[in-house]
Amino acid sequence: MLEVRELECVRGDHRLFRGLCFTLQAGELLHLRGTNGAGKTSLLRTLCGLMAPADGDVLWHGKSIQSFRDEYNRALTYLGHLNGIKGDLSAIENLQISSSLSGITLSEDGILDALSKMGLAGREDLPTKVLSQGQKRRVALARLLLSDTKLWILDEPFTALDVHAVDYLKRLIGKHLKAEGMVILTTHQHVEIEAGVMKEVDLSA
Amino acid sequence: MSEGSLFLAWRSMLVREILLAMRRKADVLTTLFFFLIVVSLFPLGVGPELETLRLIAPGVIWVAALLAAMLSLGRLFSDDYDDGTLEQILLLPHSLSMMVLSKVFAHWLLSGLPLVLFSPLLGMQLGLDSDAIVLLMITLALGTPALSLIGAVGAGLTLGLRGGGVLVSLLVLPLYIPILIFGAGAVESASSGLGAEAHLSILGAFFIVALVVTPISTAAALRISLD
Numbered sequence: 225m226l227e228v229r230e231l232e233c234v235r236g237d238h239r240l241f242r243g244l245c246f247t248l249q250a251g252e253l254l255h256l257r258g259t260n261g262a263g264k265t266s267l268l269r270t271l272c273g274l275m276a277p278a279d280g281d282v283l284w285h286g287k288s289i290q291s292f293r294d295e296y297n298r299a300l301t302y303l304g305h306l307n308g309i310k311g312d313l314s315a316i317e318n319l320q321i322s323s324s325l326s327g328i329t330l331s332e333d334g335i336l337d338a339l340s341k342m343g344l345a346g347r348e349d350l351p352t353k354v355l356s357q358g359q360k361r362r363v364a365l366a367r368l369l370l371s372d373t374k375l376w377i378l379d380e381p382f383t384a385l386d387v388h389a390v391d392y393l394k395r396l397i398g399k400h401l402k403a404e405g406m407v408i409l410t411t412h413q414h415v416e417i418e419a420g421v422m423k424e425v426d427l428s429a
Numbered sequence: 430m431s432e433g434s435l436f437l438a439w440r441s442m443l444v445r446e447i448l449l450a451m452r453r454k455a456d457v458l459t460t461l462f463f464f465l466i467v468v469s470l471f472p473l474g475v476g477p478e479l480e481t482l483r484l485i486a487p488g489v490i491w492v493a494a495l496l497a498a499m500l501s502l503g504r505l506f507s508d509d510y511d512d513g514t515l516e517q518i519l520l521l522p523h524s525l526s527m528m529v530l531s532k533v534f535a536h537w538l539l540s541g542l543p544l545v546l547f548s549p550l551l552g553m554q555l556g557l558d559s560d561a562i563v564l565l566m567i568t569l570a571l572g573t574p575a576l577s578l579i580g581a582v583g584a585g586l587t588l589g590l591r592g593g594g595v596l597v598s599l600l601v602l603p604l605y606i607p608i609l610i611f612g613a614g615a616v617e618s619a620s621s622g623l624g625a626e627a628h629l630s631i632l633g634a635f636f637i638v639a640l641v642v643t644p645i646s647t648a649a650a651l652r653i654s655l656d
Contacts, residue, residue: 272520275656298522306513310445312452321448324441325521325528327434351452 225249231280233266240266241427250404251420258427264410268379272302301373307364311353315339315363323370338369357384378409435523439531446535461543464497468551479556486555487616494544495605498576501540503594505584526644533581541573561616564625568612571632578639579604585650
C-alpha cells in the first residue's frame with residue numbers, strides 16, 4: 225500500500241538518513257523512533273509530500289505520490305507539530321471549514337458529537353485562541369474523527385494531552401487500524417496500542 | 430464528484446478568508462485608511478492649486494493604491510504559515526492553484542475593492558471631473574486584481590523569511606510599474622483627448638495574463654517555501 229524505496233533526506237548540508245525502505249499494509253501501525261534531530265518530522269513531511277526527497281521515492285498503491293498528489297491527499301490526514309487551526313475561529317468553525325475544504329459537507333450535529341467525544345463539550349463556540357494548549361490539540365485531533373481517510377500521519381500526537389485524552393487517542397488509533405486503516409506516528413512516550421501489526425523504524429540507528 | 434468538491438472547497442476558502450477578516454476588521458481598515466491618508470497628504474504638501482492637483486491626481490491615487498496593496502500582502506499567507514493551516518491547504522485533494530486563486534480573490538475583495546469604491550471621493554478631493562473619475566475607477570477595477578495576483582507570487586516566495594515584508598516590496602514593486610504606467614496614463618490620455626481605449630486594453634491584458642499565470646507560480650512558490 226504505502227511503500228518507501230531508498231529514501232534519502234537532506235536538510236541544508238546535513239544528511240539525515242539514506243537508503244530507508246519499508247512498506248506499510250492496511251491495518252498496520254508504524255512507530256517512528258529516533259533521537260531529537262534524527263529526522264522524524266522531515267521523514268513524515270516527506271511521506272506527506274510536503275518535502276521533496278533528495279533521493280528515492282514514496283509510492284502509494286504503486287504510484288509515486290508526487291505525480292498523483294490529489295488522489296493521495298484524498299487518502300491522507302496529516303497532523304503536524306502545528307495544530308493547523310485558526311485562533312480567531314471557534315472549534316466548530318475550524319472543523320466545518322477544514323472538512324468543506326477537503327470536499328466533505330458535515331452536519332453541525334456530527335461536529336458537535338466529535339467535539340464532545342474529544343472532551344470539548346461547552347467550548348465549541350469559543351475562539352480557539354483562548355483554549356489551552358491541550359484543548360487546541362484536541363480540536364486538531366477531532367479532524368481524525370470527522371475524516372474517512374485511510375492513512376493517518378501523526379507527528380507527536382500525544383504532546384500536551386492529559387491522561388484521558390491519551391487513552392482515548394490510543395483507542396481511536398486502535399479502532400482505525402481494525403478498520404483496515406494505516407497509521408504512522410512519532411512519539412517519545414511508550415505506546416500500547418492494540419494493533420495487529422506494529423512496525424518500528426529507528427532513525428538513529 | 431471532484432468538480433463538485435472543488436467548487437465547494439473554492440467557496441469555503443472564500444468564506445473562510447472573509448470570516449477571518451471580519452474577526453480582525455482592523456487589518457482591512459488599515460489598508461483603506463492608509464490609502465485615504467496618503468492621497469490626502471498631497472494637497473497639504475503640494476499646495477491647494479486645483480490645476481496642479483488635477484494634473485497629478487491619477488498618478489497620486491495610483492501610487493497610493495500600489496503602496497496600500499503592498500501593505501496588505503504580507504499577511505496573505507504568513508498567518509496561515511504560522512499556525513500550520515497552510516500545510517493543511519497544501520495537503521487538500523484539490524489543485525493548489527485554484528485554492529490560491531480563491532485566497533487572492535478574497536484578498537482583492539477585502540483590500541482592492543474598497544480602494545476602487547473610495548477612489549471617487551479622492552478624485553473629487555483632487556479636483557478631477559466626473560468623466561475622469563469614472564475612468565479612474567475603471568482603471569483601478571482592472572488594475573487592482575492584477576496587483577493582488579502578482580503580489581501573491583512575491584508573498585509566497587518570501588514566506589517564512591526574516592524581513593520578508595521589505596523583501597516582498599523589492600520583488601513586487603518593479604513588477605507593478607507597467608500597471609502603474611497604464612493605469613495612471615489612461616486618465617491623462619483621456620483628458621488630453623487621445624482616448625483611453627488603448628490603455629484600458631493593455632490593463633485588461635495584464636489582468637488576464639496575471640489571472641492565468643500567477644496562481645500556478647504562486648502555488649509553486651508555496652511548495653518551495655514549505656519544503
